[in-house]
Amino acid sequence: MKRSLAMLVVLAITAMIPVFADGTPIQGLHRYRLDNGLELFVLENHAVPLTRVQITFRCGSITQEPETAGLFHLYEHMLFKGNSRYRTETEFSAAMTELGVAEWNGGTSTEYVTYYFTVPSDKTEAGLEFWSYAMREPSFDPAELTVEQAVVANEINGFLSDPDHIYSAAMDKALFGTYPWRRDIGGNEAVVRAATVQNLRDIQATYYLPNNGALFVGGDVDPESVYAMVQKWYGEWKAGVDPWETPAKAHPMPGVTKPVYLAYPDESLPEGIAYIEVRYRGPDVIMEPEPTYAADVWGYLIQAPGGRFKTNIFDTVPALYEKDYIGGYYYTQRDGGQVSFYTYAFIDPALPLAQRARTAFKDAVVAGEIKAMVTDPAYFSEAAFSIVKQKMEDEQIINLETPEKFIETLSFWWAVASSEYFFEYVPNMKKVEHKDIVAFLEKFVLSNLEVIAVRLNPADFGLESASLATAGFVTVTPETAFWWKDGK
Numbered sequence: 001m002k003r004s005l006a007m008l009v010v011l012a013i014t015a016m017i018p019v020f021a022d023g024t025p026i027q028g029l030h031r032y033r034l035d036n037g038l039e040l041f042v043l044e045n046h047a048v049p050l051t052r053v054q055i056t057f058r059c060g061s062i063t064q065e066p067e068t069a070g071l072f073h074l075y076e077h078m079l080f081k082g083n084s085r086y087r088t089e090t091e092f093s094a095a096m097t098e099l100g101v102a103e104w105n106g107g108t109s110t111e112y113v114t115y116y117f118t119v120p121s122d123k124t125e126a127g128l129e130f131w132s133y134a135m136r137e138p139s140f141d142p143a144e145l146t147v148e149q150a151v152v153a154n155e156i157n158g159f160l161s162d163p164d165h166i167y168s169a170a171m172d173k174a175l176f177g178t179y180p181w182r183r184d185i186g187g188n189e190a191v192v193r194a195a196t197v198q199n200l201r202d203i204q205a206t207y208y209l210p211n212n213g214a215l216f217v218g219g220d221v222d223p224e225s226v227y228a229m230v231q232k233w234y235g236e237w238k239a240g241v242d243p244w245e246t247p248a249k250a251h252p253m254p255g256v257t258k259p260v261y262l263a264y265p266d267e268s269l270p271e272g273i274a275y276i277e278v279r280y281r282g283p284d285v286i287m288e289p290e291p292t293y294a295a296d297v298w299g300y301l302i303q304a305p306g307g308r309f310k311t312n313i314f315d316t317v318p319a320l321y322e323k324d325y326i327g328g329y330y331y332t333q334r335d336g337g338q339v340s341f342y343t344y345a346f347i348d349p350a351l352p353l354a355q356r357a358r359t360a361f362k363d364a365v366v367a368g369e370i371k372a373m374v375t376d377p378a379y380f381s382e383a384a385f386s387i388v389k390q391k392m393e394d395e396q397i398i399n400l401e402t403p404e405k406f407i408e409t410l411s412f413w414w415a416v417a418s419s420e421y422f423f424e425y426v427p428n429m430k431k432v433e434h435k436d437i438v439a440f441l442e443k444f445v446l447s448n449l450e451v452i453a454v455r456l457n458p459a460d461f462g463l464e465s466a467s468l469a470t471a472g473f474v475t476v477t478p479e480t481a482f483w484w485k486d487g488k
Contacts, residue, residue, distance in 0.1 A: 025423055030223040034231065036239040037211025041410060041419070042226045043218035045403045050102065051124045051219040052404045054116035055131055056411045058244065059207035061185045062111045062335050068203075069484065070187020071195055073108040074152050075203050079115065080106065081144040085133035089144070095130060099123050108185055111334050112415035118404065121220035125229045128217070132233040135208060140197045149193050156189045160478040163268040167455060170481035174260040174451045175279060176336065180483035183336060188484035209240040214414050218403030255281025255449060261358060262453040263468045264476035265461035272347050273321060274456035276357045278365060280448045282330055282337035283440070285417045291444065293429045294436035295330035295339070298373075300388040301380050301437075302328050308379060309369050316364040317356060319346040328365075334416050339444055341365045347460045354464065354471035357454050370445050374438045389430055 024031050024041075032040040060072050086092040096104060096117065104117035115134070119127040159165035165186075172183035181187070215234065217226050269275065283291040302309040305324060314323040321344035328341040345356060373379045400406045413422035454473070456464065465475075479485055 024419075030227075031419070032227050032230075034210065034235055036235065036237055037209070038230075038234055038237065039214040039414070039419075040227060040230050041214065041216045041218075041407075041414075042221060042223040043216075043403050043406055044221060044223055045218060046220045047402075049121045049220045050118055050403075051121045051127065051217060051221055052116065052118050052407050053124070053127045053131060054114060054216040054407050054411055055135060055213060056112050056114040056216070056415050057207055057209075057213045058112060058415050059203075059212070060109050060111050060113050061187070062182050063207060063243065064181045064184070064187065066181050066188070066484070067191065068187075068199070069181040069184055070152065070156065070189070070192040071199055071203060072113060072207075073155075073185055073187060074148060074192055074195055075200050076106045076108045076113055076115075077148045077152060078140055078145060078200060079134055079138055081148065082139040082141060083133045084137035084139065086130075087139065088141075092134075099126055099130065109415075110183055110185060110336060112412070114411060114415075116407075118219075124217070124219075124221055124226065125233075128215075128226075128229050129233050132237075135213075136234075136237050138200075138204065140200050142197055145195065145197060145200075149195060152186075152192050153189045156186045156192065159186050160482075163264075163266045163455075166476065166478055166481045167264050167266065167453070169483070170262055170264065170476040171277075171279060171451060171453060173481065173483045174262060174453075175255060175281060175338065177256070178254050184483065190484070205240065206243050209243075210234065210237045211239040212243055214411070214419075216407040216411050218407045256451060257449070259449055260451045261354075261471065261473040262451065262476050263354075263461065263464075263473040264453065264455045265458040266455040267458060269455055269457045271457045271459050274345050274347055274353055274454055274460065275342065276345055276353075276361050277340060277342045277453050277455075278357075278362050279341075279451045279453070280339040280445055282339040282444050284335055284337050285332050285421065286334050289417070289421065290436075291440040292330070292332055292337070293425075294432050294440040295444075296332075296392070297385070297388060297429060297432040298437045298440065299329045300392060301384060304384065307384075308372075312369055313343070313361070313364045316368060317343070317345070317360045319348045319351050319356070321345060332416060347456065347463070349463065352464065352467040352471075353454055353456065353460075354468045354473055357452055358471055358473075362450065362452060366445060370441050374441055374446065377434050380434070380437075385432075389432075392429060393426055 028044040030042045030044070034040065064072065080089060080092055082088045082092055086095050099119050100123060102118040106115040107113070115131065117127065169184065173180045176183055215230060282295065285292050301307070304310070310323050310326045313326050314320055320326065326343045328339070331338045331340070343361060345353065347353065400409065410419065410422060413419070
């Protein structure tokens with residue numbers, strides 16, 4: 001799932017590629033660091049006369065507290081509303097039009113906030129200048145803040161009727177119950193509506209710092225010229241206290257203290273079919289990088305269509321939908337790694353869904369296949385290991401073909417882990433052996449506690465509700481899914 005963003009095939013052929021003096025093993029990629037701590041990555045690729053400019057900060061919902069939940073997303077919106085150079089949203093948009101921007105956007109995630117656009121390469125310096133004012137000197141006009149508060153609040157209210165958001169919020173609240181707001185990008189409507197300009201200035205002073213950010217420039221550019229441009233437009237940007245030196249910001253979120261069972265009546269599912277998921281707290285890439293490599297290789301191994309994992313579960317658990325819809329994965333995060341197993345099943349009055357989810361599917365996965373993976377060194381053949389590792393490298397050939405995709409990938413991993421993790425990923429992944437997968441599974445599955453959830457059509461839920469309740473499944477609704485609705 002996520003590892004399509006992570007592997008770096010170029011590293012597999014480092015013998016053919018010169019390593020630059022700045023320490024990157026990627027052909028055409030140069031890395032610099034300004035005196036104020038801002039990291040600069042410049043990818044030289046002259047295929048087309050375009051330049052991608054992207055700036056990313058390590059913040060987002062991971063750095064939220066209950067009283068700030070939603071403000072990072074609001075901040076992202078406000079950055080497009082004007083600054084000391086482009087005073088209004090109209091001037092801001094007009095400047096992008098004049099620059100010939102081909103695509104642009106900003107995004108708030110669980111672990112980063114990012115902004116980007118693509119411009120003709122002869123507008124590279126103008127593009128860097130444009131973002132420098134937006135990052136360093138946003139206006140935060142009170143009238144615009146009122147407008148954007150309503151926009152963001154409406155987005156949050158829209159989540160209350162979106163099945164995927166409801167389900168995701170309920171799972172995060174269950175798995176990360178101590179700090180669920182760190183997983184909630186949208187945040188609390190009340191917090192957003194009460195936000196002040198000072199709240200945004202506090203975020204700016206704490207997180208929108210050069211020493212908490214990285215600038216990525218890729219395309220038809222000369223690296224040394226770009227470095228000079230960045231020094232000109234970003235060199236005077238003042239550094240601040242590293243927000244990640246605060247222990248609370250780096251504290252890993254605990255998982256569950258006892259198994260949790262959730263049932264979500266979901267109108268988006270067709271009648272007669274249910275989704276079953278078993279989710280565990282996984283390793284965090286900063287605190288425990290080693291298990292993440294094993295987790296990724298393992299995730300690819302179990303996806304083999306005719307493999308032992310899918311086949312045995314399909315043959316063991318009654319009334320599953322299709323073998324190809326059985327799977328599992330590990331999701332890498334700085335603070336919120338997760339391991340998931342999932343399947344689809346037919347609704348059958350003779351086979352209560354609660355029993356199939358809580359007992360049959362979980363036991364088939366954990367007591368059956370995961371335990372077998374641990375005890376049987378031949379569960380995955382050497383050929384399977386080779387094929388998967390080669391596939392993981394090969395996928396990057398496509399993912400890293402364009403500067404835009406490369407920068408998206410590098411930016412993500414810089415924020416969630418580090419550029420070093422990204423650069424060294426393939427060699428570390430290629431070292432993974434059976435014993436590494438065993439260690440990962442023993443700690444994060446066999447010795448762990450789970451959240452089990454089912455999603456099913458409301459009509460089917462009516463038929464299954466009694467057995468689900470008896471088995472301890474708690475019904476998920478928009479009123480119970482979101483942490484910030486507790487107590488209302």
